[in-house]
Amino acid sequence: LxxxxxxxxxxxxxxxxxxxxxxxxxxxxxxxxxxxxxxxxxxxxxxxxxxxxxxxxxxxxxxxxxxxxxxxxxxxxxxxxxxxxxxxxxxxxxxxxxxxxxxxxxxxxxxxxxxxxxxxxxxxxxxxxxxxxxxxxxxxxxxxxxxxxxxxxxxxxxxxxAVEHTLEDGSTIELEDDDLRKVLQIPKSAIDVGGLTSNPR
CATH class of the missing domain: 1.25.40 (Serine Threonine Protein Phosphatase 5, Tetratricopeptide repeat)
Structure with a gap:
């Protein structure tokens, strides 16, 4: 494949x-x-x-x-x-x-x-x-x-x-092990048409 x-x-x-x-x-x-x-x-x-x-x-x-x-x-x-x-x-x-x-x-x-x-x-x-x-x-x-x-x-x-990224300016962005930002978001069109609830962020 x-x-x-x-x-x-x-x-x-x-x-x-x-x-x-x-x-x-x-x-x-x-x-x-x-x-x-x-x-x-x-x-x-x-x-x-x-x-x-x-x-x-x-x-x-x-x-x-x-x-x-x-x-x-x-x-x-x-x-x-x-x-x-x-x-x-x-x-x-x-x-x-x-x-x-x-x-x-x-x-x-x-x-x-x-x-x-x-x-x-x-x-x-x-x-x-x-x-x-x-x-x-x-x-x-x-x-x-x-x-x-x-x-x-x-x-x-x-x-x-858990993931930590170091940016060019030395600051960091961290995703905790159970971070809600890891969950994919449902497209707005699917929420509008299908009445779905967006995933928590």
Whole structure:
């Protein structure tokens, strides 16, 4: 399943470094360099061929775009790992995450739940469930695997993740984990015609 996508500015280098900075495998994340070109302040995803549609036959202006893969095998694997973790089938969820890691990290070791607990600094915290540890790693893997592909927003909503953006002037905007601004608004035309009530904001 593919879709035509417009190009948009990429995230800053700080965000990029935070995402790919460390992992519990001790190997190099092979997704990092080939898929992203860093500039002075930010970056650009270079996964797919850059295409260009001219405004007219004789025009030198138009719209850059690329063809993105919308449903990949990696998403199926991560969706299954998430479902298994939610059902507390930790060994099976870890096996799916290991399958992905073997293809993504050069020199990846076999990871255990204790390795993940140590990586997150939870070695002595028995009150944090193995399920929660696996879900946290899965969220991070999804962020790496689907970097700048439009998937993060769904994870932010599904897992109630708080988000903070730093603006150019240094001020910040924060969405709390249960922030009402995460809820999509019903179009005014649907409210007017259908008598629907708008979502709280």
């Amino acid at each position: 593919v879709q035509r996508l417009d190009f948009a500015p990429g995230p800053t280098n700080d965000i990029y470094d935070d995402i790919f900075d460390s992992n519990p495998f001790g190997g190099i994340d092979e997704r990092e360099n080939p898929s992203y070109q860093k500039g002075e302040n930010g970056g650009f995803p270079a996964r797919y061929e850059s295409l260009f549609e001219r405004s007219s036959l004789n025009s030198n202006v138009g719209t850059p775009y690329h063809i993105g893969i919308m449903f990949r095998g990696e998403e199926v694997l991560l969706n299954r790992a998430e479902a298994l973790a939610e059902k507390n089938r930790i060994t099976e969820a870890m096996a799916d995450l290991q399958t992905l890691a073997n293809k993504r990290y050069s020199g990846a070791s076999t990871i255990t739940i204790n390795d993940l607990r140590t990586f997150f600094g939870l070695g002595g915290f028995g009150n944090v469930s193995n399920r929660a540890v696996v879900i946290e790693w899965l969220i991070r893997e999804r962020r790496r695997e689907f970097f700048v592909q439009g998937m993060r927003w769904f994870d932010i909503k599904r897992f109630d993740i």
